[in-house]
Structure formats: structure tokens, C-alpha cells
Amino acid sequence: MAQQDTEQQHSGVLPVDDEGFVNDTEDGEEREAAYRERGTSRPITVVGNPVLHKECKDVTEFGPELDQLVADMFASQRTAEGVGLAANQIGVDLKVFVYDCQDDEGKRHVGVVCNPVLVELPAEQRRLDDSNEGCLSVPTAYAPLARPDYAEVTGQDEKGNPIKVRGTGYFARCLQHETDHLYGYLYIDRLSKRERKEALRQMAENEPRYPIVAND
Numbered sequence: 320m321a322q323q324d325t326e327q328q329h330s331g332v333l334p335v336d337d338e339g340f341v342n343d344t345e346d347g348e349e350r351e352a353a354y355r356e357r358g359t360s361r362p363i364t365v366v367g368n369p370v371l372h373k374e375c376k377d378v379t380e381f382g383p384e385l386d387q388l389v390a391d392m393f394a395s396q397r398t399a400e401g402v403g404l405a406a407n408q409i410g411v412d413l414k415v416f417v418y419d420c421q422d423d424e425g426k427r428h429v430g431v432v433c434n435p436v437l438v439e440l441p442a443e444q445r446r447l448d449d450s451n452e453g454c455l456s457v458p459t460a461y462a463p464l465a466r467p468d469y470a471e472v473t474g475q476d477e478k479g480n481p482i483k484v485r486g487t488g489y490f491a492r493c494l495q496h497e498t499d500h501l502y503g504y505l506y507i508d509r510l511s512k513r514e515r516k517e518a519l520r521q522m523a524e525n526e527p528r529y530p531i532v533a534n535d
């Protein structure tokens with residue numbers, strides 16, 4: 320792949336490439352640290368908590384409160400050692416997710432998406448990949464789940480600018496997984512009944528390695 324043009328277009332928080340997708344790989348380490356250092360880590364909600372099982376509200380205010388939420392999400396993601404986190408996973412009913420995730424070339428992507436919508440792609444543009452998937456809201460459980468190995472999401476950055484994000488490999492999986500969260504779905508909802516039960520059993524038998532919100 321060619322080097323990034325030095326005169327990149329800027330539409331918002333991140334530069335964009337020729338096709339209008341954000342360049343979320345540059346300065347990932349510094350950007351992730353800057354977000355996280357302004358935030359406070361919060362405990363993670365787990366399967367059964369109602370906030371995870373309904374569609375979240377659209378983000379309509381792009382101000383300091385949202386900035387603080389995003390910072391708290393990066394801090395929480397780091398504490399839980401996650402590669403993606405949706406707002407309802409820290410109990411906030413808003414369509415926002417953050418990510419810090421590698422693609423199939425090992426490139427680290429760091430960013431924020433508000434009001435994400437997954438782009439429907441033609442079948443020939445996506446191969447299914449059946450890698451293992453896990454979720455901070457289903458602690459300690461993993462299960463193979465077939466998903467397209469390429470994904471595109473449209474939405475807004477934390478300032479309200481329209482953005483497009485695309486990803487391959489594990490990052491493609493992350494974009495789909497986090498968007499699902501904000502519409503009230505967990506990856507275990509996409510498993511067979513038996514696999515779902517097995518995931519819940521794994522969760523019940525093991526201690527999470529980060530703070531969680533206990534269900535009533």
C-alpha cells in the first residue's frame with residue numbers, strides 16, 4: 320500500500336483518505352493515551368443488564384459531556400483490556416463506541432464513532448471469517464462466530480462531523496460487534512442456543528479480571 324499523502328483532507332477530528340475514510344492508524348498510541356488520561360475508568364455492565372438489551376439513543380449533543388464520556392470509555396476499555404467498548408457497556412444509553420484494535424495487517428486503529436450504521440456490502444466484497452469472539456459484557460467466555468472479514472461503518476466523530484470507518488480482520492469484527500451493542504445485541508445473541516448456553520456457563524464459572532456492575 321502507498322504512503323499516506325502528506326496533504327490529507329481534514330473533515331473533522333481525524334484526517335481522511337481519497338475515498339473519504341478516516342485515517343485512524345496515525346498516532347494511535349498518543350491519541351489513545353490522551354483520551355484515557357482525561358477519563359475515569361468505570362465498571363462494565365454484563366449480560367442481563369437492561370441497558371445492553373435495547374437500542375441506545377442517538378447522540379444529538381456534541382459537547383463537553385460527550386467528550387468526558389468518550390474519555391471515560393477509553394479509560395474503561397484500557398482497564399478491562401478491551402479492543403472496543405460501547406457506551407451501554409458502562410451503563411450509558413447513547414450510541415457511541417470507541418475502539419483500539421488491530422486489523423489483519425497488525426495495524427492499530429484508534430477512534431470514536433457516534434450514531435454508527437453498518438454499511439450493507441455486496442456478498443462478493445465479504446468473505447466470512449469464523450474466528451473466536453469475546454465481549455467484556457460476557458466476561459471470560461469466547462465462541463467462534465462467522466462474520467464478514469471486511470466492514471464499513473458510517474457515523475459521526477465526537478465533534479459531530481460525518482465520518483466513514485472501514486476495517487479488515489479483527490477490526491472488521493470489532494466494528495460489527497460494537498455497532499450491534501448500540502442496537503441492543505450481544506454476540507451471544509448470534510450464536511446457536513447451545514453455544515449461547517455454553518458461553519453463559521463459562522461466564523458463570525470464572526471470575527472477571529476487571530470491575531463489573533453486578534446484576535440484581
Ligand SMILES: [Zn+2]
Nearest residue numbers: 453454455456
Ligand atoms: Zn462487546
